[in-house]
Amino acid sequence: MKSARALADAALARDILAGARIIRLLDDRDEHGIEALAHLYPSSGRAYVLGVTGPPGAGKSTLVSKLIGALRKRDLTVGVLAIDPTSPFSGGAILGDRVRMQEHATDEGAFIRSMATRGQLGGLSRSTFEASAVLDAMGFDVVLVETVGVGQDELDVVELAHTTVVVSVPGLGDGIQAMKAGILEVGDVHVINKSDLPGADELERQLHVMLETEAHREGAWKPRLLRTVAEKGEGVEELVDGCFAHREHLQATGEDERVAARRAEHFFLEILRDEVSARILAFARGDAAGAALLEDVRARRRDPYAAAAALLDAFEANPQTKR
Amino acid sequence: MPRTLRVLVAKLGLDAHTIGVTVLARALRDAGMEVIYSGLRQTPEMVANTAIQEDVDVVGLSSLSGAHMKHFPQVVELLAAKGAGEKLVIGGGVIPDEDVSALKEKGMAEIFTMGTDTRDVVKYLDTWWADGDGAP
Structure with missing residues (x-):
């Protein structure tokens, strides 16, 4: 095996084999991975980290796939971390998020990695932070993080991402009520996906009321509410625009420095x-x-x-x- | 901490039979492995790139459409060309006995034909893993 230093140098030159191996070593808590991360970490901190979260079946993976396409069209390279749960019984996992993303499998500018939670409970995997730093140091412009399907309380993605997109879908009924105290509070951008389904207008009204009645600080970012039909690619450009508007807000207000500091501390x-x-x-x-x-x-x-x-x-x- | 075995399960070519790979994926998960499933209609190029991005130890190819003689060896060649020739490539599906030795000559480690018990696949991988062949 290559030394940690050689692996890190190769990853910095965007060698996919090396980057993929370092992520693996980190996920396995191997000391070579930790040593490689030490070499990479100073080069991280440049990527725009975009989190996508929402309940199971909301269409997160399909939406992420469309986001990859839209970002690539804007000449941005994209690293993706797609998280699925580890079985608490066997320790094994079936990671199927990338089924929806395979159209990007031969694109050199997109690196997609499936990760199992490995016991982590906050919606991310045990080493999502480390993997994100690796992709960041490799020079990917955007790191997209798709959480496991979440309920109310899995909010770790907020600590990692500059912008958090919360995906909702019509038809969950009281599910939306239940989400109000949890993930709905942390969205910088809210997306109603599958918005061609019955109930989308009602859901939009509910979310609109919720966002409007939220206490709002002067000068603070006002969360956006958007509609998409990811399967058909509808609303995806507007979603990318909405995310970048949030990023510009962070940069203009100096909030991005606070995001970086909070992430480092966390x-x-x-x-x-x-x-x-x-x-x-x-x-x-x-x-x-x-x-x-x-x-x-x-x-x-x-x-x-x-x-x-x-x-x-x-x-x-x-x-x-x-x- | 023991490393977790990672396995890519891929369907090659124009073939919509998913029951076999689904059953196998669950058996491997229940044996404590992380199984990456990449869906239908994959090309050898997609499979090789996916195997590298996911840094799997094992690539399991499934074909029930008769294109295995063309596609399976292509995956082996692409992995080697991309510097990932150490990954174990196994195959399964509707594969006539007379093709098995030809595929092994072309770098396939093992072929599991119709009617294979998933426990045999688990046992095969566990043995391979325990023998240290999968050390990075």
């Missing part, structure tokens, strides 16, 4: 949490006191908070855990 803390808990859990498993504490909790001699505090005390007192 993923730094997330990785820190993972590393800290992995280290402490490894200590707990390797330490007889850890097993004893777990037994105490099971036998109700100690409550879980007290046991956790006792374990952390032991971790801090152990000379081997000090570096």
Whole structure:
């Protein structure tokens, strides 16, 4: 295998094999991948990251495929991360988003990658942030991130994307009511897809009322509401225009710097949490006191908070855990 | 942390029979693999590019239309030409016995003909993976 450095250099020259391999290594938490990312990270931060989220069956993948086509027509290169769920039972996954995107499979300016959540719960996969940084450093102008089909509370995409597109469809009925407290609040651009179906006008009225009654700060971005029929390509150009209008707003107001800072903080803390808990859990498993504490909790001699505090005390007192 | 085996399952050519690949995809998922399905009417070029972008370990080709002698070896050649010759390429579908050895000579690792138990495919891949052939 190539060294991490050689892989990173090749990826920076937009070698697809190398970029794809680094994403794989990162997804597998392989140290070569982490080393390659260290070389790539300084070159990231230039791409426009566009998130697409919405409930299952809303037509996200079809819409993403049309977005790829529209962006390519504007001479922009596109990296795509399409997320599908990992089975909690087997750890396996069927990743089928790209079925809708295969017309772009032979386009050198489009790189499509399917990712399984691998236990991550926020609508993205365990290493979507890392993969996005790789595509960004490779020089793709736009990174499109399609979340898993979401319900109310899977909002991690907001931390990653400059612009979040929330896709709704007619016919979900009370589903829309349920979404109001969740993903509908975070859309920079709202899309009613399959808007040729019955119920589209009613859905548009509901979303319109919701957006109009939202508290609105002076000078803040006012979310757009658009209609598409992705299958027929209708409304896609307007959607791209709407996304770029939001991007221009971010740039004009300096908000893009805050997005970048928030993203850096979010993923730094997330990785820190993972590393800290992995280290402490490894200590707990390797330490007889850890097993004893777990037994105490099971036998109700100690409550879980007290046991956790006792374990952390032991971790801090152990000379081997000090570096 | 053990690596997760990634498998592309692709249908080549003008062939709309999806039941076989669907059943296989589910069997592989249930065996803990990540299965990328790329849909119908794929060309060898599309399959090779997809395999590279997805960085799969295994490419599983399905053909029930009789075009396997032309299409399967093309995928093998394209992968090699693009620097991804290390990927395991296997095939399945309606493939006469007399074609099997010819396909293997052209770089196909294994051919699973009609009536194959999906558990045999899982076992074959697990064995290949455990033998370390799939190490990057």
